[in-house]
Amino acid sequence: MNLAKVSTASDFLRDVEKIIQIRVPEKELTEIFIKARESLETQLKGAEDSSDAPLFLHAFVLLSFSSINKSLLFASGKFVPQIITRLGKSLTAEDAAKIKTAQDSVMLHIKSKGTQGQVDTIRTLQKTMKQINKKTIF
Numbered sequence: 001m002n003l004a005k006v007s008t009a010s011d012f013l014r015d016v017e018k019i020i021q022i023r024v025p026e027k028e029l030t031e032i033f034i035k036a037r038e039s040l041e042t043q044l045k046g047a048e049d050s051s052d053a054p055l056f057l058h059a060f061v062l063l064s065f066s067s068i069n070k071s072l073l074f075a076s077g078k079f080v081p082q083i084i085t086r087l088g089k090s091l092t093a094e095d096a097a098k099i100k101t102a103q104d105s106v107m108l109h110i111k112s113k114g115t116q117g118q119v120d121t122i123r124t125l126q127k128t129m130k131q132i133n134k135k136t137i138f
Contacts, residue, residue: 036072037063053106053121060125061087061099096127 040063048054058077065073065083068090075083083102088096105121 033066035075037066040066048122048126051119051122053102053119053125054110056122056125057102057106064091064099095128098124102128118133 040059044056044059046058046061047053053075058080061080061083062073062075064087068087073083081103084096084099087099091099102121102125105124111122
């Protein structure tokens with residue numbers, strides 16, 4: 001089925017419905033979920049090692065979302081503010097405020113095109129992650 005060669009909208013919708021109806025076995029879904037989380041954890045570690053605060057925040061937010069909602073979310077960095085807002089509803093006010101403060105710090109660094117303070121931002125996020133981890137989110 002080649003969606004690029006569909007001639008009418010109804011043909012396209014029919015083909016999309018066929019694709020949506022494909023079921024993936026639970027075992028495969030679990031493996032996909034585990035591999036995706038491992039990939040995010042690798043990105044998180046890499047961002048930590050390279051002091052890349054924006055990447056660290058991005059991976060942290062996606063991991064938090066997957067832990068809280070027990071589902072995967074694939075989103076580019078531009079959606080981090082919306083994801084943080086959504087996460088804030090599931091976290092304590094204190095944890096949500098820490099993540100928001102880290103986001104504000106990352107945005108400040110991006111806008112100023114500087115690297116000053118990125119290590120501090122990562123450390124703040126790491127502390128928040130450990131606190132959240134203690135609450136069995138991760």
